[in-house]
Amino acid sequence: MMINKLSDIKDPIDQDLASLLIDLIELPSFIPDDRSKSKNQNENKVVDYLEKRIKKNTGFSVEKQRLNYGRYNLIAKKGKPDIVFLGHTDTVAPSENSPFNQLKGVINQNKIWGRGSADMKSGIAAMLQAVELAKDVDNIWLIFYADEEYDFLGMKSLVEKYSYIKPKLIVSSDGSDLQFGHGCRGLIEFRVRFLGISGHPARGTGNSAIQNGMICLNKLEKFVKKHKHPVMGESSFNIAYVLGGASRPDSKDKDGHLSVVGQAGNVVSDVLEFVLDIRPATPDLTPDKIFNFLSEETKKLALGFEIVEKTHNYGAWYTDIKELKQYQKNGESAISQKIVIDNPGKGGYIDLQMLWDKVGRPPAFMFGGGKGTTAHAPDEHIEIPDLLKTRDFFLSFLESFL
Template sequence: MPIDVVALAQSLLRCASVTPADDGALNVVAAALESLGFTITWLPFGPEGAQTPNLFARLGTSGPHLCFAGHTDVVPPGNGWRHEPFAGQIDDDTLYGRGASDMKGGIAAFIAAVSSFLARRPLNGSISLLITGDEEGPSRHGTCDVLPWMQEHGQVPDFCLVGEPTNPMRMGDVIKVGRRGSLNAHITVQGVQGHVAYPHLADNPIHYLLPALTELTTRVLDEGNAHFAPSSLQITSIDVGNPATNVIPPKAQASLNIRFNDSHRGEALKDWIEKTVAKHASNAHVETAISGEAFLTEPGEIVEKLAHVVKRVTGRTPRLDTGGGTSDARFISAYCPVAEFGLVGASMHKADEHVALCDLRQLTEIYLEFLEAFGL
């Protein structure tokens, strides 16, 4: 019998897999896939005693090869829930739980779709799943570490579908074909503390930091392009740690984030920030971290097939989009073409995260028809 998507989603939601905990979530995935004949490979990566749980499963050995990628870890539930966050409760045809939309529901839908697909006819090619337990956290030893292993062992697919909740309000709204890159920078300017009445005996670091920030924020990074909105630099913090009104502080700090499109590379933006800050504050220290580069999967035959399936099932023509935050697709894009389509994400990371049962079943139908359209 095909796997029931609702029952599988409930089993996953009953695992309190708040990053870095797994609480049996990947075992639920593995058991479902083993029942369908998949070969399971466990791939824990990271420091001994604190390894990230990852799973790679494959059915078939030939092409075409389609991979589904996702994560079983979730953010903390927080407060304000009317339904237990890890009970998988159904109320008024709606399934509640942390991870219902982001993205345990999507994982359940894909596995249920595969089970229905295999019940129809023999597989012509390969289906694989890359499921990590570290997407909501640092993302250091999850998908980014599994991908080199896949390449080394000849497991790189022809195409990867990521089951993130891409639809803002309704099923069929959006297919993600790219993501912006993200760069964080932390700037520290050293000064000399002193009394405000004797500024010649001090050196105010704020007076160096502010012109640097002004130059950074007034530059127009780009005007955007056919697939991406303009890049955006936002200051996220300015702090001097000074509660007194008559003291010049010894240092001033600021943090900023740039969400950049494919007109830029992270290293070039890093160099620009460092040079700009040095121009105004020669003793400043700049720390940067690039969490992902911008990428785009040019719309082509496979994306068109996915869009056609989405329209046929939902009655809506999906918009091809590159907005929003980052996802593990940023790592996958370096190995193979990738697109994202999943559930409605309006409730993700909120109290009473939920998914309508009709949406869960509709996503299962979309994934099932995409497996057919992919030529498997």
């Protein structure tokens, strides 16, 4: 039977789940490009909605953790945090040219469409209803946190306050395609400046920051990619931004970033500034290790070396799939299909890593049912059968602890 409206879903529990997801989609939780509006357009309405539902339908106590800019994390607790469920409440902004209004949860052709339907309000809905149905489950915390899509404000604040907890298992519903995630590469991002000496190219004077700087960066790329993981593969290296030339009195902007340079062909460049994005596949590749390498290589080339800005420093997360096999098998029985193991070296950074690293690196995994290729896209959606299977997976998981 084709499902094109809520009443087409005949089972009342399944209909409630679809309705819950639609309610969450219709509560906008993205931060606009004008960040000054973040104080009144953010995740708080989603947090308030979840708080009311949890208080009504479960025996969990609820705490709101205040963040900067008047935003909140929501922590629901029942007993000890032996199992910690994670879900982020924010989304990216709506896309143009969407087949449906992305701030309206639209049911069409067996799918629920809208912003967050895949990433990750469907995961929150499925996880929450599973907890409501497993009424006798104990020693579980549900953590719904802000700002995953932007700057990790919610997770950073969460880790700062709750690094003392010692969960036996961390579970995130931020997965997709009914696949099992068990790791991610890290995220190191920084801005660096190389300094040369200006001169006249025809006379062979000066020391080019650009030419020698690129030699140094090529060596760094090889150094980074030597750091490999047997499952996640090699670390990635991306030069995200470059500006170089002859420095001027007005070269730096108000933030101290290089913004204007001389471009005359008869002047040897004396400055090169760049932003690097490195995704470490192993925990031993750290910013300090990278900076030490750059310091040594620039000395060899008689270049100055300055660290302008450290933006991100997050390590890799990895749980051996052998530690998770029982949950995979239980889940396969619950949803009556094979659960594919996601390739942890192919996706982006997952902020679950921050909590995992601070609380003792317990086993951790991700699971979700949204269509991964549509996340953040104009056609973002989840198949209704996959939404139900996500709920059934989490319900079976919880019941295995009763």
